[in-house]
Amino acid sequence: MKEFLSSLKARNLLTVVSDKVSPDFQISTVLTKFQEHAFLFENVSGFSFGVAGNLLATRENVELGLGIEKGTLLESLEAALKHPIPKGHVANFRHSDWAFSGEPDLSKLPVLKHFDNEAGRYLTAGIVAAKFPGTNSENLSFHRMLVLSKNKVTARIVPRHLNQIAKETGGKVPLSLIIGPPPQVFVAASLQLQYGLSEYDIANSLSGGKLELVSSELTGISVPVDSEIVLEGFIDFHDLTDEGPFVDLTGTYDDVRKQPIITFERMHYSSDAVYQAVVASTREHSMFMGLPQELKIRDVLSKAIPKIRGINLTPAGSGYFHCVVSIDKLSDGDGKTAIVNCFAASHPLKLVIAVDSDIDPFDLTAVEWALSTRFQSATGLLQINGARGSSLDPSSAKSGVTSKIGLDATLPVNQDRKKFERAKITETPEEQAVLDSIQRALYSTGMK
Template identity: 40%
Template sequence: MLKEIIGRFKDELVVIEEPVSRELEITKFLLRYRDRPILFRDVEGWEVVGNLWSTRERIARFLNTDRRGLLFLLTDAIENPRTYRVVEDAPFLKNVEKADLEALPVPKFYSKDGGRYFTSAMVIAKRDDFVNVSFHRMMVLDSERAAIRLVPRHLYAMWKEKAEMGEELDVRIVVGNPVHLLLAGATSVAYGVSELEIASAISEIAFGKPLEVVDVGGIPVPVESEFVFEARILPELTDEGPFVDITGTYDHVRKQPIVVFERMYHVDDPIFHVLLPGGYEHYMLMGLPKEPQIYASVKRVVPKVHGVRLTEGGCMWLHAVVSITKQHEGDGKNAILAAFAGHPSLKRVIVVDEDVDIYDDREVEWAIATRFQPDRDLIIVPNARGSSLDPSGEDGLTAKWGIDATKPLKGKEKFERASL
């Protein structure tokens, strides 16, 4: 439960005792303490937490690893999903009531937002034996309806199949989950691979036990959920947006499906999780699951890959640093191209040697300063498909650039750093 998780980070925790409005005011605190967890004691009568997973170190600490080990933990879990355990009861089943979105502490983050938004919510849907879990922002329309943003992936396909027959898609919406569930829900895996099984793999690696779920009307729901909503996604569309995305810039208004919230379950004294759009927690939860994709892609062309980091300055989406051991000249350039293939939204990749700490921006810049020559080591790929989240791109196209800041194999002794 979130209360126990928050207690583990009390050395970093900021507690706001005074009442805070869900309309814009909550954002001021989330921006003031961007990398520290904040517990709000009173947001419209509810307890709320934000910035909970805003650093790699905190996430790694919770998962019993370190920031370097986090990449390999996630890689293992994505490549080797594990079965979850079905149980008969869950703490959130104790409290059941009609859903009322107007009564919940769902925030309006910025003045130009289209409305109040669920940002940490994950949607669970089932088709035959396949269970899909994914993040979807939802703009509150009234006490029981919201507009849900569906990108063309698995939940969209499940909804579209129903909508074309004039039917609704039955879903469960969860808010307030531990980070292994959140990271799993942000992965991009093949249709048919359940994110619940990835979460279960993370749980087994980190804690030695599988994920537990309980059946809620035919759909498995993680036991460790603060809030659970029974809901239906309708065939009807409405305006959704504008809303701030990971780059801190506004996404445009588009027609999106309507979701109807019917029943709400919650634990005793629940804590509502809010995710600041464009904040560090947003970066972590969206970016960390992409690092294993880049790692796997680069490893296919360069055998020794030591680490991958999507950088905070690049919103953990557009810029990456990769550490390799070169075996042949040209490995650095091949690593750059493989990284672009592993995460097509990437705009810039820097490849460094294993003696450079990819988590230290000064070390990375030092490698560029001392091991890189633009006329020899720079790759530019014009008019490539990039990220729709990059406001500098046009029609989905961008120029990508890669920096090979690795030492040449011949004469590399002159690039060695002094050490004791």
């Protein structure tokens, strides 16, 4: 992560805070207030580690981290998914890579307290690397972890690949936990691949085949050389304890559940190591929860709809539940076809709004305007009851079953559009000059 921190700093995209701050609620307050600003807190009271947060909270920062052109994130991810590059040579464990290698002690790390009423200190940006059974290839996934003691945590494990690995191996799985990896690994770990395909292959493809990995000392699991902190140990799915309360994606408290305990047996950190946090329900969290859904929606929708202007998983919908899709309609069913395909592609979605391509899906005022002037519930409303939703939605049933609505605000293909288009004032150079001078006058009086 060091290289990424340097490039953010070089571009003035990192706010470095040198005043003393507490890891108890102070850092999370700043990160939730200024969600699109990357921060490095250098002076954390009681700790020698710095704390970094909101590093990848904007697409601009993610694109910088991946070393790709602005506006090409989704295309770059699609290319990496199409052309994964298996991890190359993995160096043997080297003490020289770490400033410290030894007994795990989580009390040395500035693990944050984030919100009132949470159960305790939570690791929030840790990536679990675990081997697919009988292979030398690793699955990567994020899991929040409640600190229980110097070497134990309990982790929230939604039944996906780590769970499957445990099922196939009798419930006790060796793992390495990575905190503060290079951005390619962070991004790849958030993706939902088919079982057996390693997120490292995607990270390596995003790195142009240059991802540097090294073996963990005890588990032999590959971890990025450029990691801030690595912990090694095992998760035991037979050893459960209460996990939560914890604030999740929606900004509400998730249920308390019995979840497996992880025991760490080794800890490593680099010199001047920085602890990375992702505060739940911030832009950074919703972006990385939304990205895999957006990729799935793009894939399915592009096969059903000839021309898509854009897809917006809206921030207030946690980047996860609400979607606006702007399309060029060729036939009258396209609005509803788009809605149904979005629901089919991404099970957490609860609301899909389809608009014509003259509406920018990222301009939510324009989207609401389209609803108010083009939508009729008698013909444009679609309701689905009893469908699969997400356990993250507090209003869904315990089983995760939910209701969904689609709002088709697209106009019929042969509709005379004049009545529905927003009136314009064509700006002549003279009008532009008047506008410019008024704008200057407003700025000079402090009004914008």
